[in-house]
Amino acid sequence: MTAPRPTVLLALVFGIGLAAPAQADDPLPSWNDSPAREAIIAFVEAVTTEGSPDFVPPGDRIAVFDNDGALWCERPVYVQAAFIADRVAAMVEDDPTLAERPGFKAVLDRDLKALADLGEAGIADLVAATHGGMTPEAFEAMARDWLATARHPRFDRPYTELTYQPMVELVDFLRGHGFSTFIVTGGGVEFVRTFAEPAYGIPTQQVVGSTIALRFEMQGDEPTIVREPRISFIDDGPGKPVGIQSHIGRRPILAVGNSDGDYEMLRWTTAGAGPRLGLIVHHTDADREYAYDRESPVGRLDRALDEAPDRGWVVIDMKRDWESIFPGSSR
């Protein structure tokens, strides 16, 4: 019997797993070797190699990422829905009459069917009441406070620790190759902006999202912006290409989504001339995260999954392709 090498011995003694050592220059250490990983690396190499027919100048290297379900966990409910639920509970404590409003009632009863039946007006009332009538600074402080204390019901960690480590690495990898990285989210832009920079290194000005109307006014001698109780833009589905054009002003070359709400963004991005990459995060890992697609009320992925092969969109299989899912976690 040959004596084990010292590192192996150490591993045995301390019970440390002996994974293949990460190469110092591995840009995507949390990804397993997979077609998706290869497609990403080949694409980045093609668009950044000067003289390559696929070379794209840095200014045009725009990458857009959906947030819920593409950059962080969206189950069992959207994080912002959990935020709204807690906010509703707090508001009803202050003013019990609110409990009779249909949106408030549905949230308090955790009545998903009633929520689904609210319709646009009911949803708007709920979002307006919970998100409007304050300054952006006040809203931001409230959202930050909530994110600092709220915990995911299953994983018992702050939501901001339930970002996807492989995606954080991808965002960073792209940025290191001259890409400008944007979030394009159906969520409220000012909610997502409170954590986008610490979580992904994406500054506030690179977050595009749903908005409520803002109004400028002088409060005494104090210039003030007030969030009005009214949704002004829904950045979902066909809203995503519109949000991209309004905010960024040029077509991305790379788009990442995980649901049919990202379908139009994927279409818009990959229909452009020259090299384009569309990526779909497919939630296939019930053990480490969640497994859902066609039938899910949250993050339904049906049409985009059907069309992916023909459109050349690369499907990321979370279970197969990701060596780990959450930051600082072995799973």
Place this chain on the structure above:
Amino acid sequence: MTAPRPTVLLALVFGIGLAAPAQADDPLPSWNDSPAREAIIAFVEAVTTEGSPDFVPPGDRIAVFDNDGALWCERPVYVQAAFIADRVAAMVEDDPTLAERPGFKAVLDRDLKALADLGEAGIADLVAATHGGMTPEAFEAMARDWLATARHPRFDRPYTELTYQPMVELVDFLRGHGFSTFIVTGGGVEFVRTFAEPAYGIPTQQVVGSTIALRFEMQGDEPTIVREPRISFIDDGPGKPVGIQSHIGRRPILAVGNSDGDYEMLRWTTAGAGPRLGLIVHHTDADREYAYDRESPVGRLDRALDEAPDRGWVVIDMKRDWESIFPGSSR
């Protein structure tokens, strides 16, 4: 008599002015020594010196610039107004019945009073008809083509050569010190985006402006964005802080304007905590550019000028403070 030094001799022979040689590291060579120049340099030094009580981390170094009259010439009319006038003429050539619409008629007659009397609906009709009903790509191509050929009536140069060289240097100086530089313009965002990058090094996603509504649709199998014939946001006056908050998501630390349309942006920017700088470009040079302020129909500067001393806003006196005005020009 002492023999003149060779350089002085050369200067005499060739009639070259002997200005003090520009220092290689002079960041603002087109600026004369002046209180404005000193205030800018002191501000940038304060916010970029680590350990200084006024230090601002790079992510928060947001600078916003008005465009018309602050970064380029806005007289005798806004450049976009000249664009609209030429577009109206071309459209009427194709369809003479258009000449009867009040907005079209006022433009064709160069009837400033009729234009002023159009009211919001008339202006909207005009902008919608000339700017709407096409894709952003088609609009951009049209604007680029026009900018490539149109010439300023007095200076007989393309409008894109009538940027202010000292301001181009300022934008560059700030960017070199970790600032993110944004245009916040009352002009149409997609018009300004066509030249912001070549003219100022400001990419499309850092231009905030007035917008017309966009719609996503499938044209056959082609995902398409269409500009609707409807103004959706006016980024002027109280609209500027709103545009900033919507698009950038944080309060700037430096704002540059030249008219009362920038008043609220200056107020909003300089009311924030910590070091702030408000700059006003005052058009004082009828010889090299234009002289106008309180009575001007274009770029009226009245209230902001009155309040500048008390609010600590620094007024740039173009005639006194700028050694040259336009790029590649001795004047």
